Amino acid sequence: MxxxxxxxxxxxxxxxxxxxxxxxxxxxxxxxxxxxxxxxxxxxxxxxxxxxxxxxxxxxxxxxxxxxxxxxxxxxxxxxxxxxxxxxxxxxxxxxxxxxTQPPILSSPLPGEKLALVDAKTRYSKIEQTALALRSAAQKLYPYFQAHPVVILTDQPLRNILHKSDLTGRMLQWAIELKYSQKPAQDKEPHKKEWWTLRVDGASRSSGSGVGLLLQSPTGEQLEQAIRLGFPASNNEAKYEAILSGLDLALALSVSKLQIYSDSQLVVRHVQEEYGAKDERMAQYLTKTDPSITEASTCNTIEKNQEDGQEWMEVIAGYLWTDSLPEKPKQEHKIRVQATRFTLIGEHLYKRSFTGPLP
Missing domain, CATH: 3.30.70 (Alpha-Beta Plaits)
Structure with a gap:
């Protein structure tokens, strides 16, 4: 050269x-x-x-x-x-x-310098001003947004607002532009009211009984535990012990919204109050479980076989909520394409349509 x-x-x-x-x-x-x-x-x-x-x-x-x-x-x-x-x-x-005759000098802004908004923008709500700032940054720094992974930290529920199906006007336009840039916005502090997932299992053998549990946060962090029971227990009793251990762990982390998955139909129906606990031991376990579930503001217990065929929905919902994607490029592209046909309203996944969201 x-x-x-x-x-x-x-x-x-x-x-x-x-x-x-x-x-x-x-x-x-x-x-x-x-x-x-x-x-x-x-x-x-x-x-x-x-x-x-x-x-x-x-x-x-x-x-x-x-x-x-x-x-x-x-x-x-x-x-x-x-x-x-x-x-x-x-x-x-x-x-x-x-x-x-007196042209201005272009200079970079000074840290801490107060910037003024035009009259119309001063009447924007705080969430609109945040969305406007993000959209302006995405436009001005477009090469950096495309060349590098960028995570936006904000104290506003920007992700939830931009994924609403009833957006109109400028917020809809900004949501489309920001969706194209595909950059996640994360809260500075995770909301404690987001859904956590608890998967539990228990087994009884001649050599002893034990339980296993997997607690997953809304952002994907996982905590696994395997516990050996020091007393003889039936399979259903082990399932109850697994739920109790998982609830203790979740409440220790101040989890308020929890979905529990168990493969025991009997235990799930007991907790959901669809079946009565006729056995004395089962009734005692149910009595212990109810107060722990009540401590969480929202707690759903789901039978594992109800998940079958719905894992793809969880993956899409997870992407819309936390922008979590598979590591393989082909799967990542597939989820991005599929997610454009769905929207999250609250904690529920809906399919987009011309007339409105479909459950």
Whole structure:
């Protein structure tokens, strides 16, 4: 690789770069470009008008609302074969030249500097302002968002709002743009009211009884435990012991919303109060289980065979809720495509349709 010494500068405090003057204060407009606009006479043909617009566009970053200022010029360009240089064109031209007599300096914002919102945006709700800030960042930093994994930390329930099926107006537009960028927004502190999953199992053998449990957080962290029971127990008693141990673990972590999966139909029906506990030992276990379930604000007990064929729903719901995806690229792409047909409302997964969400 070779460097052209006439196009290189090292250790300088200021210099010309891509037509602009760059120094310690920021980026300034080139005086040659300003002079070219100032000395341009009113155009007499469409070609001259196009040249003038090209010169002004090069300085667009230094002209406030510059597309509005150029509107009279573009209206004239629509006319065929004639150049109708109007009073509005001349007025806009003079205004641009006056603005360029003292052009602003482009500089990076200072940390802690207060930034102002235009009047309409000051009336946005906090969640709308957060969505607007995220959308603006995604637009300005588009190359970085596409080249690197980006996680957005926010104290607003942004993920839930942007996945609502009844979004309208600007929030719907921002949700579509942010969905395209596929960048997850995470809460600064996980909400304790998100669903946790507890999978339990118990077994009784001649060599002894034991229970196993798997507690999974809404963000995917897993905690496994295997416990050996120090007393003889039947299979159903072991299932109850597994639920009790799992509930103790969940309550110790201040879990308030819990789904429990067990493969014992009898135990599940007891807890759901669909069956009565006729056996004295079963009634005693049920009496111990009820207070623990009551301590959690919401607790669902589900039979494991009810999950069969619904794992794909859990995967899609998990992606919409926490953006968790399989590691394999093909499976990841498949889930992304499938998720566009569904929406999460509360904790329930619905299929999108033209008339509204379908359960």
């Amino acid at each position: 070779k460097l052209n010494p006439f196009k290189c500068a090292f250790g300088v405090s200021a210099g010309k770069f891509l037509g602009f003057m760059v120094n310690q204060r920021g980026i300034e407009v080139s005086l040659n470009q300003v002079k070219a606009v100032m000395e341009t006479p009113p155009p007499r043909s469409k070609k001259e008008l196009q040249r003038l617009i090209g010169k002004i566009v090069a300085l667009g970053r230094f002209i406030a609302r510059f597309t509005d200022e150029l509107r009279p010029f573009f209206l004239v360009l629509r006319k065929v074969d004639t150049i109708g240089w109007t009073d509005s064109c001349q007025s806009a031209f003079e205004k641009i030249k006056h603005y360029l």
